Amino acid sequence: MSSEQLAELAGVNAAKVRKDLSYLGTYGTRGVGYVVGELVDEIANELGLTHDWPVVIVGLGNLGHALANYRGFGARGFRIVALVDTDGSKVGRPLGELTIESLDELDVIVAQREVAIGVIAVPAPAAQEVADRLVAAGVGSILNFAPTVVTVPDHVTLRKVDLATELQILSFYQQHRTPSPV
Amino acid sequence: MSSEQLAELAGVNAAKVRKDLSYLGTYGTRGVGYVVGELVDEIANELGLTHDWPVVIVGLGNLGHALANYRGFGARGFRIVALVDTDGSKVGRPLGELTIESLDELDVIVAQREVAIGVIAVPAPAAQEVADRLVAAGVGSILNFAPTVVTVPDHVTLRKVDLATELQILSFYQQHRTPSPV
DNA sequence: CTCTGTGAAATTTTTCACAGCG
DNA sequence: CGCTGTGAAAAATTTCACAGAG
Incomplete structure (x- = not known):
């Protein structure tokens, strides 16, 4: 080609x-x-897609569930090795091949399963607390879906996916009738 | 400041x-x-945040539910005015203030409620079909969450959020120990 | 001939640095 | 004074255009 x-x-x-x-x-x-x-x-x-990257998802509301069920992580080298939530009533519940664990176990989970990436799918008010715990547990990269600013130390990589921002970008183009970019 | x-x-x-x-x-x-x-x-x-943008969500699996329940769209001027699914067993089911409707109603829904933005939250194989229907119904902007390439005519703006890609970017930085961007 | 690989040019983005307003 | 607004400089990115490999 x-x-x-x-x-x-x-x-x-x-x-x-x-x-x-x-x-x-x-x-x-x-x-x-x-x-x-x-x-x-x-x-x-x-791009490093030859590696295998263990991932932990924190927060199992609708978004967390969607992420846990998402096909195609595996194909790209991401393995979800733990699902964590603070909600006591959710802990212990099975979801796919995993069982929801408590946030208090995070340190052990990250260390034992060599988790590299943490995904934050909790409500905005809890996001910073979760990020701090992930960092403390030794996670090197964080993907934040909570619609709030989260700060982490320099040595940790943070990315944010903000659904409202995506819609805003769309509406901006629509309003300006600019030819569609990528 | x-x-x-x-x-x-x-x-x-x-x-x-x-x-x-x-x-x-x-x-x-x-x-x-x-x-x-x-x-x-x-x-x-x-940025045009003074407008009010009616949004339709297509596909009410876990991700669709997460989007439908997402707080904060309202604050930024996005109003979810319809929830649509192909699954007959979901149609008619209430979700928040809305009721899930059939994809076959799309034309009428878009026209009557002046929908400007369509969100695709269906499995990958159905994404192109849904995009085509949204375009035919007259939607001007589409946000695609399905992990697949979707094509639309030039006059329609398309954005894609790919969860696996986000993780890939994270793992790339982690692998290269580059100081965190953004 | 066709199509890559790449210096050099063009363009865009970011930063500097400072005149001048409040 | 302190801090904005902005030309001009610097840096980064993108495109051109063409030598040369197959």
Whole structure:
């Protein structure tokens, strides 16, 4: 497949595709293009998709359940190894292959199962507390779904997914009738 | 509040804050700083948060439920006006203030309630079909949570939230021990 | 010939640094 | 004075355009 075709599919400039791919090394063949399978392998390799990343989900309301049931984490190297909630009535309840555990067990869970990533799916008021506990337990990366600002030490990577923000971006484009970006 | 303080809170350079805010007009006072309330109003105004945007959620599995129950859409001007599912056994079931309706009613729902934004929360295989129906019904913007590529005509704005991608970005940083961005 | 890989140019974004207002 | 608003400089990103490999 040529950089032109890849660019078309990705909605970007062909030169950009070539420049970006060139950072991986020389995987194209002049006059021919790229072998898609090779590219996929090399990109997976470069992005670290060869690792297996144990994940803990904190908070099992609707969103937590949705995440716990989400197909496709496995295919990308993420293994959900624990489900944690503060709600005593939820603790002990089975969910898929796992059983909901108490937030108080977090330290042990993270240490024993070598959890690398924590997902916060609790209500906003509890998010900072959960983040602090995750950090204290030794988690290196946090994905926060709670609609609130959470702060963590520098050595911890934090990302936030804010559903209302996504809608806001959409409505902004709609309002301005700007041609759709990515 | 000074641009310095705002920059600190946002984790960016103070000059950038001033430059960005200057595009809104002249809302700061030299020697003093910005009046936060004024800024909030002006930004809300510029971003179109004064509108009210009717939203339809398609697919009421765990994720759809989570979205339907999500607090904070209202505060940002998004009003969920319809919940739609293909599953006959779900149709008619009440959820919050709304009742789940059939996908077949989509055209009427969108037209009558002036729906501007559609949220796709169905399994991946059904996503394209739902997107097509939303477009046909006249929705101008779509937020897709299904982990699959969906294509829409140019005049429709599409955004995608892919949970696995978010985790991938996290694990990439973790692997490279790069200082946390954003 | 075709299509990559890549210097160089163009463009965009970010930062600097300072005149000048309150 | 202190802090904004903003030209100008610096840095980063994207695109061009073409030598050269297959």
